[in-house]
Amino acid sequence: MLDAALKTQLKAYLEKVTHPIELVASLDDGAKSQELDALLRDIAGLSDKVTCSRADDDARRPSFAIRRAGTDIEVRFAGLPMGHEFTSLVLALLQVGGHPPKLSDEIVAQIRAIEGEFQFETYFSLSCQNCPDTVQALNAISVINPRIRHVSIDGALFQDEVEARQIMSVPTVLLNGEPFDQGRMTVEQILAKIDTGAAARAAEQIKAKDAFDVLVIGGGPAGAAAAVYAARKGIRTGVAAERFGGQVLDTMAIENFISVPYTEGPKLAAALEQHVREYDVDVMNLQRATALVPATEPGGLIEVRLAGADGEPGPSLKSRSVVLSTGARWRQMGVPGEDQYRNKGVAYCPHCDGPLFKGKRVAVIGGGNSGVEAAIDLAGIVAHVTLIEFDAKLRADEVLQRKLRSLPNVEVIVSAQTTEVLGDGQKVSGLSYKDRDSGDLNRLELEGVFVQIGLLPNTEWLKGTLELSPRGEIVIDERGQTSVPGVFAAGDATTVPYKQIVIAMGAGSTAALSAFDHLIRSSAPVESAATQALTEAAVA
Template structure:
């Protein structure tokens, strides 16, 4: 099950175990059970601190659990945690033994104070790069809350259950059998969701913050770079972000960032965050901005930032770097069938449609890449493009056209998502040339039609926006409002690329610093 190199690395890591643990497998005699048994035996053979047992009676078999010797297991894996989930397995082995998790004392105290008694389940696919964060967060919560369990369920291992529970997007999170969330969630987000008093506590702390010199709104490449450049000037710098990493967290392979030949979005985001944290930057994560007032709109001449929880922050300058998100089709049925057939991440959710018929909306690079990836998993892919030609790179078009289970429909306007009340069953579209209506029978629709700037919160402000909702800036990243700068995908700068966003973030921070000096603040 484990190759020689992986076994050697795992053996070294298991030397960090703080106390003896046991892995308890619940088997059912199937081929999948044989694989579970093989993995458990191989891990146990790597350390005398690990004991393998094959007498488990967990209701979901085949599966295995990890526990301190003499304790009831609280961390469960229903499936083989390989691929992206292998790190989740390693961390579970170590943390169950008592090895300290790499989280702040504040977050750990909040986890322990939850005082939960609950059973968590998270459905994953092993190709999902968003799932491990959720699995690892729930495992940590279970480890520090006796009476609470966390179970990772590989949808491919338990396909019948996936069908029965109509799970068509991952990660999908349940608490005591009730759906409580889906999609990428950090440990802090999950803890905040479970801690009913967290918003009020956050607001109190935020209201007591001192005045910033530069306050960055947004935690993606532009925002992180702006914070680094500002902090290096030795001035009071903060970041307010809904989630650190931004859209990069939803990106799979990155191959065009100079000096980095290839990496993955979550890894790139983690390295950005670590870089920011190496400086004296006040990071305020999981906070959403509701409104902004420029320096010429406030009595004290400072920029005022109001958050959703009611807290207000003051700064001499701000840098808006709120990024963008996937554009939606905005047709009937799309909202109703989100996570029930309508999806936006082929890497995460593609495996759930194995052997089924799906459509991809969009003929740019992202759409054609999605169709190519999905063609290796599903029965058939229909790519639907609004234009009369595909806009993807020719090499991608050639690859798509070489695949036997793909169809391309161009000059087509998607008009409606059809479902049976529980899941998607078809897509309606109109032939733009003949105005005739057509319907494609399918189980999934992957939307890949570009980006929308995250600027809705500025609709009532005096900050100028383009007709596409982008923040209008000049060559120094200045907006039309005093003390307010902007950078990255939320602005009018063309070409939404990570490397361009980082450069723009640097420019915005330097312009903000220059503004502070020249204004004598």
């Protein structure tokens, strides 16, 4: 099942196992069970601390438990955790085997203190780059606190179960049989939902923080670069982000990042956060900015207000300068039915959710590179793809269009305006569109709609505070300066042309250097070691 190179790597990892672990399988006579049996035997053969047995004690087959011998510590997988989930398998082996998860002592103590019984189920697909984070987070939590159980389920392998539970997006997490959440989740996000006092404790910690010299809002490529460049100046730097990595976390393949021929979004996002944390940067995750209050006098403090729990006002952060790098999100169609059937047939990530539509009919909305690439990927999974483009022609690169036209199960409709997503109350059943040439209304019968129509800047919270373009982008100059003194911006949320990762990183670096220059030239009195470092740097 595993090739020689992979076995060599896995054997080295398993040397970190300190407690004996058991791989307990539930199998049937199918081909996938045979593959799983071979995989588990391969793993057991690589370490004398790993044993393999068959119990057939789980109704889901093929499935298996990774159990710490003589304890109730275990995690379960239903299916073969290969593809993107192979890393989840390796981490589960190590953590059940006694190797500690990479979590702070504070987080570990919080997990151990949670009371009650929790049974989590996560549906994933092997092609989903978002799923491993959720799977790994819940696995780590369940290893630390055995009262919290977790099983990860390959939705493509258990189609009947997916249909019965109407799972139409991954990752989808159930808690005690009821919907818990959808989409990528970190340990901190999960704890915020099951530990009712977490949000209040985090708010109190934020209230107690001193003012920053540079406060970065957003943790994508632009924000990470800004934080690194600011921290290297020896000044007090903070980052407040809803999720570190931003839109990169939702990016499957990255092939134009200079010097790196190929990488994937989650891998790059993890590297960005690791790099930032190597410096003295206060990283505050799960924080959404809601308002920006400019300084009332030159050199004064700028205030950024954060969202609180349940829609209530949250705490505030203050800083002598601010770098806004809030990025962008998928643009919605804004038609009836889109919100109602989100994650019930309306999807935005073909790589993640495509396997759930195997053998079905889907539509892709958008004829740019993203839309055509999505149609090409989906054509290899689903029965039929209809690509709908508003313009009179596709806008994707010609090489992609040629590939698209070569596929037998793809239809392209141009000059078409999607008017409504249709459904039966539970899931998508079709969509309607208007022929922009004739004005005729048409209906397509299908089970899924993948929206790929570009990005929308995350700047609504800034309206009326600083200058925005007609598209809602933050207007900046060549130094990243906004219309508000001391406030700089970078990345996809700004008017910088060409929304690319490498461009965002350069813009973030520029914004941080500009913020540093602003601090040097400001008339604020020197009050801390950080501001003294500014003076010394200026002299140097």
